[in-house]
Amino acid sequence: MKSVHLSAPQTGALRTLPPMTALMAFERAATHLSFRRAAQDLGLSPSAVSHQIRGLEERFGARLFARGARAVRLTAAGESYRLVVAAALAQLDEAGRDLLGQATGGRTELRVSALPFFTSTVILPALADLPRHHPGLTLRLETSHQYADLDSAGVDVAIRFGRERSSGLRFEPLVEVRSLPVCRPDKLGALSTPAALADEVLIHVTQQPRAWPVWLESVGQGQLKPRGELWVDSMPAALEAAEHGLGVTIAMHPLIRGRPGFGETLAAPFAPTGRTGAFYLVMRPEQAQERRIIAFRRWLAEAVERVTGP
Numbered sequence: 416m417k418s419v420h421l422s423a424p425q426t427g428a429l430r431t432l433p434p435m436t437a438l439m440a441f442e443r444a445a446t447h448l449s450f451r452r453a454a455q456d457l458g459l460s461p462s463a464v465s466h467q468i469r470g471l472e473e474r475f476g477a478r479l480f481a482r483g484a485r486a487v488r489l490t491a492a493g494e495s496y497r498l499v500v501a502a503a504l505a506q507l508d509e510a511g512r513d514l515l516g517q518a519t520g521g522r523t524e525l526r527v528s529a530l531p532f533f534t535s536t537v538i539l540p541a542l543a544d545l546p547r548h549h550p551g552l553t554l555r556l557e558t559s560h561q562y563a564d565l566d567s568a569g570v571d572v573a574i575r576f577g578r579e580r581s582s583g584l585r586f587e588p589l590v591e592v593r594s595l596p597v598c599r600p601d602k603l604g605a606l607s608t609p610a611a612l613a614d615e616v617l618i619h620v621t622q623q624p625r626a627w628p629v630w631l632e633s634v635g636q637g638q639l640k641p642r643g644e645l646w647v648d649s650m651p652a653a654l655e656a657a658e659h660g661l662g663v664t665i666a667m668h669p670l671i672r673g674r675p676g677f678g679e680t681l682a683a684p685f686a687p688t689g690r691t692g693a694f695y696l697v698m699r700p701e702q703a704q705e706r707r708i709i710a711f712r713r714w715l716a717e718a719v720e721r722v723t724g725p
Contacts, residue, residue, distance in 0.1 A: 440467035445497040528563035529574040532650035536673035541718035593687035595668035606684035616643040616662030673722035
């Protein structure tokens with residue numbers, strides 16, 4: 416966490432320190448580059464946010480935003496001030512969490528949004544080790560395919576596939592993955608080549624409609640027409656359907672190795688293809704050095720290593 420140093424006031428009053436409401440309005444507007452979205456975060460009207468920011472500009476005699484017909488952007492002075500204000504607010508937030516932790520026996524909560532497949536193959540199998548390594552850390556885990564808004568959804572960190580919607584956020588790579596078809600082991604004998612998938616039902620995940628077409632194209636079967644298709648709403652559901660013998664689905668290698676039963680109730684008829692994508696740990700840059708996030712990052716890296724290691 417970047418340290419924020421405040422010089423001792425010369426006259427007994429912090430004359431350049433604005434009200435907290437104004438600082439929060441500025442930080443939200445600077446993060447979103449939108450007075451409307453800042454107002455939504457703070458439960459204020461856009462005009463109230465605008466009034467708070469104009470008060471800051473009048474106080475300092477400097478323009479913080481350049482206002483256009485349809486958008487606003489930070490001036491150089493505004494960007495410099497944003498960095499300091501964001502770090503200071505994050506430091507105050509962490510101090511408050513430390514006090515809360517003392518009041519609740521030293522426990523600290525971390526709110527995590529993660530994709531269901533990553534949760535089931537990496538986080539849940541390793542979760543029993545978390546109290547032993549970090550006894551003061553409590554996870555509030557939300558599994559969802561939706562991109563969590565770290566600014567307004569009450570989420571501290573997120574685990575995402577790919578780098579979409581990355582503006583203003585810090586992305587740390589966790590693991591690269593490749594596509595790997597999987598099915599019930601008794602189907603392996605009939606799947607000697609990818610062309611044999613024409614006699615199978617292909618199980619698709621709604622949020623990943625291109626997974627099968629991309630894989631088939633990569634093995635020279637771009638025109639293949641399967642016997643049938645089944646669509647489900649999540650990767651765990653697709654894997655369960657494959658375990659029940661309903662068809663063949665696409666999993667993510669090497670994370671699939673962390674699923675209980677892989678190699679027994681699920682097997683891979685073919686080798687994984689080239690790099691498909693990567694999972695990332697996502698956070699606000701100003702919170703990257705918070706103790707609770709550092710502890711979670713260290714534990715998560717070990718959890719990934721358990722699945723992907725030799």
